[in-house]
Amino acid sequence: QKEVEQDPGPLSVPEGAIVSLNCTYSNSAFQYFMWYRQYSRKGPELLMYTYSSGNKEDGRFTAQVDKSSKYISLFIRDSQPSDSATYLCAMSAGNYGQNFVFGPGTRLSVLP
Amino acid sequence: NAGVTQTPKFQVLKTGQSMTLQCAQDMNHEYMSWYRQDPGMGLRLIHYSVGAGITDQGEVPNGYNVSRSTTEDFPLRLLSAAPSQTSVYFCASSYGGIVNTEAFFGQGTRLTVV
Numbered sequence: 295q296k297e298v299e300q301d302p303g304p305l306s307v308p309e310g311a312i313v314s315l316n317c318t319y320s321n322s323a324f325q326y327f328m329w330y331r332q333y334s335r336k337g338p339e340l341l342m343y344t345y346s347s348g349n350k351e352d353g354r355f356t357a358q359v360d361k362s363s364k365y366i367s368l369f370i371r372d373s374q375p376s377d378s379a380t381y382l383c384a385m386s387a388g389n390y391g392q393n394f395v396f397g398p399g400t401r402l403s404v405l406p
Numbered sequence: 407n408a409g410v411t412q413t414p415k416f417q418v419l420k421t422g423q424s425m426t427l428q429c430a431q432d433m434n435h436e437y438m439s440w441y442r443q444d445p446g447m448g449l450r451l452i453h454y455s456v457g458a459g460i461t462d463q464g465e466v467p468n469g470y471n472v473s474r475s476t477t478e479d480f481p482l483r484l485l486s487a488a489p490s491q492t493s494v495y496f497c498a499s500s501y502g503g504i505v506n507t508e509a510f511f512g513q514g515t516r517l518t519v520v
Binding site for chain 2: 298300302328335336337338339340343382384393394396397398399
């Protein structure tokens with residue numbers, strides 16, 4: 295079993311739809327949860343960061359963490375064609391020098 | 407503000423050749439790392455460094471060497487290229503410290519080994 299699992303998609307939705315992206319993980323030591331967005335032929339860039347369980351909202355994006363279920367989600371409201379990208383979840387236990395563990399990414403296409 | 411700069415952007419190597427992928431950051435970050443990205447595999451950690459003079463292996467270190475003589479630079483060396491090393495390579499840096507959060511990535515190096 296991989297440490298972080300993520301549905302690879304691809305996921306195609308019409309413009310304006312609500313998108314739900316999810317990751318599950320097995321390591322209970324993870325405390326820091328991140329979502330990265332990666333456009334084609336570019337490096338990943340940080341989209342959202344959450345510590346421990348709970349929700350965090352930033353504009354059209356909401357990140358949710360449920361540590362009891364080892365499950366994290368990213369919701370995109372009013373999706374736009376510019377949201378078309380690969381979304382990677384990443385996690386860390388947060389210790390000094392602690393590495394990130396990335397999910398394989400979900401490819402999202404928002405159709406106009 | 408350059409951030410993380412990787413060179414070259416593209417490279418084709420013959421099996422058995424060696425080369426160095428360059429990575430430089432101008433954010434004074436302690437922590438630097440190299441990942442490879444393959445379809446369906448996500449980002450896999452090759453080597454990382456928590457500061458100048460300190461390096462360690464990640465998940466997939468075989469066939470790669472690193473060194474960290476300065477805070478700014480973290481080159482990745484392929485000793486004898488193999489077709490299995492065909493991939494997109496990303497260098498990343500982050501503040502490190504007690505909480506290791508946002509990683510800043512370079513634009514990637516697309517390597518093909520024939």
